[in-house]
Amino acid sequence: MGTLTATSLSSASSHLNLIPRRPFGTKIKNPILHNPFSYQHPTNSHLPSYQFKRAKFELSTAISSTDTVPAADQSSKDASFGQETENSEKDEKFDWYAQWYPVMPVCDLDKRRPLGKKVMGIDIVVWWDRNENEWKVFDDTCPHRLAPLSEGRIDQWGRLQCVYHGWCFGGSGDCKFIPQAPPDGPPIHTSSKACVAAYPSCVQNGILWFWPNADSQYKDIFSKEKPPYIPEIDDPSFTNRMLTRDIPYGLTGKEGDQLR
Numbered sequence: 001m002g003t004l005t006a007t008s009l010s011s012a013s014s015h016l017n018l019i020p021r022r023p024f025g026t027k028i029k030n031p032i033l034h035n036p037f038s039y040q041h042p043t044n045s046h047l048p049s050y051q052f053k054r055a056k057f058e059l060s061t062a063i064s065s066t067d068t069v070p071a072a073d074q075s076s077k078d079a080s081f082g083q084e085t086e087n088s089e090k091d092e093k094f095d096w097y098a099q100w101y102p103v104m105p106v107c108d109l110d111k112r113r114p115l116g117k118k119v120m121g122i123d124i125v126v127w128w129d130r131n132e133n134e135w136k137v138f139d140d141t142c143p144h145r146l147a148p149l150s151e152g153r154i155d156q157w158g159r160l161q162c163v164y165h166g167w168c169f170g171g172s173g174d175c176k177f178i179p180q181a182p183p184d185g186p187p188i189h190t191s192s193k194a195c196v197a198a199y200p201s202c203v204q205n206g207i208l209w210f211w212p213n214a215d216s217q218y219k220d221i222f223s224k225e226k227p228p229y230i231p232e233i234d235d236p237s238f239t240n241r242m243l244t245r246d247i248p249y250g251l252t253g254k255e256g257d258q259l260r
């Protein structure tokens, strides 16, 4: 399941239909889009059409020099060329879990209640942290008994509270309160096992983005790498309209295996 955030922009003098770029900078070869629902694009929809254009390649013929290369030299060149090709393929391997992904336009989010979504196959919960004044994206799984946190609520202290046994979480994913724990007992809520995975997130162009890796090395990823920016969306001389549509898709076969 993926989330498509589409934006159409227009101004008096120009009209642009912008579509989000497929994960950014990827050089995946021949992705196979598998859509089990065979989605038909409605003719009157505002959703921009995706057009997969074939790259035009020019064929050229290299003319060999008349110099002959000794067989031993040639085989060592071939081996080194093969090694370089293999290395460059390794270098180009696209890491799907080290990219920014759009979750929702902020205008479609409700600060009063958590929202569950599935993006990149990950169940996430989006909620407004009024203590830190920002949107948070957590793994949608309570560390206690795995209940979906998106079924919970925002408590009176502005924490995300699980619907099942009432554990409460702060904006860093830290457990703040366990109702069943005796007040004079050990502070079990401070255990790392009581924490939820909190994904890096940010708002840009009016869209909430998340980075689908909660490892601590990505904690400040926004300061090093930003989501793709579309200046026209923030330009007041343009008007824009956003919509989201969930589309189940995946990569199958050899191409999918290569991405794992």
Ligand code: FES
Binding pocket: 142, 143, 144, 145, 146, 147, 162, 163, 164, 165, 166, 167
């Ligand atoms: S499952 Fe969430 S508090 Fe028990």
